[in-house]
Amino acid sequence: MSFHYLEQIRQTNPLIHCITNYVAANFTANGLLAIGASPLMSANVAEVAEIQQFAKGLLLNIGTPNGPENIEAMILAGKAANQVGIPVVLDPVGSGATSYRRQVVEKLLSEVKFALIRGNAGEIAPLAQIQWRSKGVDAGAGEADLAEVAKQVAQQYHCIVAISGETDFVSDGQRVAKAQNGTPLFPKITGSGCLLGAVCAAFLSVAPASAYFDTVVEATMVYAVAGELAARTLNSTQTGTFAVKFLDQLAEINMTSAEQQGRVIYA
Amino acid sequence: MSFHYLEQIRQTNPLIHCITNYVAANFTANGLLAIGASPLMSANVAEVAEIQQFAKGLLLNIGTPNGPENIEAMILAGKAANQVGIPVVLDPVGSGATSYRRQVVEKLLSEVKFALIRGNAGEIAPLAQIQWRSKGVDAGAGEADLAEVAKQVAQQYHCIVAISGETDFVSDGQRVAKAQNGTPLFPKITGSGCLLGAVCAAFLSVAPASAYFDTVVEATMVYAVAGELAARTLNSTQTGTFAVKFLDQLAEINMTSAEQQGRVIYA
């Protein structure tokens, strides 16, 4: 691991267009600013295609799907992003929870080419028709081998897949990286997964397509280490303080501390 | 008071579906996570009925009513929740302010059976045709006997009613509890009322219908004591810090501290 894409983001401040949910929108924008990127939020069909002309990366997050027009905006933006060749990230929030969300995800996957699909186990497992007891937008629990799940979904959709959790699994369909940093405080704040999807879009936006696997591993590590550092002096109930200190750490973290603390195993 | 529903939430992490406003959505989700519940936000007519199949409680908050489809989603969700028997909370934000919101509240009250209506005096008084000088979404001022107002509205709609303010009033139409904890910092942060509505939904979701009055009193107390504890070391202008420390306290508070600090009088 070399962690040089982080420095690239800091130097070039890539503009990341997010079509995301209103719950995590503020946290996502502040997190992108902290990491060094420049967020733009819009779900308006009248402008989302034009935005891809100057955006460097696109996030499609279905956390609060506000009706047909919202999904139409995602498809318009995704197709335009594909045309200009910028990376697109899918965050299938809660797709294990309702049949509507499953349909939305299928639709998006059939219309848009993604560089990365990022979600928790309950959101990713169903993409490979694997059983998982998901719980709303939370991860839930299951028995499947998540390294295998990540690999399988990556093969099926020809993209990188990242499964977030206590251990993060990243696969390009052949390789699998397990990242073991993090903190139990992550699932105690809303939008920690959503922001990771946006941060991955920022990392992908400064990497060549041939390095997408490496850069997602780097993004996952940097993010988890920042969480670990933010949690260091906190007890397990300081959830409000953690969200604040985590933004500080995303702005503070550098290659050296990420490399020192990062624990990645390649399977 | 025994405060055992708090422990129930922590042990079972009930999923609470919120159709709420975009101003308070993030704070509400973080507050529900802090108290031990699992939030799911969606106002999409295509999935809100299905969500009631696995949700344990439902919050309908009209803080930013985004047009007819938003209200339709509330009614669909509310009816489905009624059918499966999970508790539904109404937060009639700003209903004293505009005739549109009054109509929305009337519509919701006629279509959905609520376990609890929670609001400030300016939002609850009009439900019993009582005069109150409300001010937008803030409480305003009036002369009515709020214990009597709570009782009257509870009788009229056959549910629990909670009026939030310096003193909180909870009634089931017969009994009235006055809870006297809290802090002047509460009205200085946005969404403190909205989050209380969501927290009440979490408490109701782990209680039998016969204990709805007690559990709303407990929720109100726990919430107000957490605010008191968060404000202890702060001065009256630290509004930003208060919002953060309050989330910490919601995650930290336990039965013992709530019982020690709680001041409830039954009228």
Add this chain to the structure above:
Amino acid sequence: MSFHYLEQIRQTNPLIHCITNYVAANFTANGLLAIGASPLMSANVAEVAEIQQFAKGLLLNIGTPNGPENIEAMILAGKAANQVGIPVVLDPVGSGATSYRRQVVEKLLSEVKFALIRGNAGEIAPLAQIQWRSKGVDAGAGEADLAEVAKQVAQQYHCIVAISGETDFVSDGQRVAKAQNGTPLFPKITGSGCLLGAVCAAFLSVAPASAYFDTVVEATMVYAVAGELAARTLNSTQTGTFAVKFLDQLAEINMTSAEQQGRVIYA
């Protein structure tokens, strides 16, 4: 400078109606509460006109334009506000970025009379057909004399214009004030510009029309000094903590500290 409008806000708690974006809505509401105003968020066409009957100021922020109905709500609210004579603020977020936003701004400027247009250089320069390399919703960079730009746009639209940045420029078309307080942390948190627009609406709401220039200079100064004070003990990466401490400072700041720290030059 006398900074007496700040005290007016604290004494009268004016209700400020905001039609604003969902990214900054929570931060805007908390910031308005901190400064002493009373926020009301709604973009519903069924009530936005009625709200002007009791609102003291109106903010129209196009940060996340959610389709035709959102713009219609802005026009309805703006016209009603003009009729009752309360000040209206336009925040043309990202108007340098897409042709759709340029059209929305033109439409709003042709239908509504504004007391103030507030934006960064990339958003204001295009209003006077001046070239500027904007970057999404961020300021970007250009060569124009911003004092001249502010003056020209103010003359064209017969209102106050404020250009936010490292130096803030305020003009009424004749006078120009340069305010030189602030902190590099401002552009590192999302919504710092959006909240300034809302705070300006609060200041305008307690001032006579003849004092609109002075009160916007005061608002700009108070805001920038509060930022400076909040950043005093922080390093440049504490972006999360800054957002929290800035709200504290908005609630804390008084005439004395603002006058002592304020650096305004009249050109």
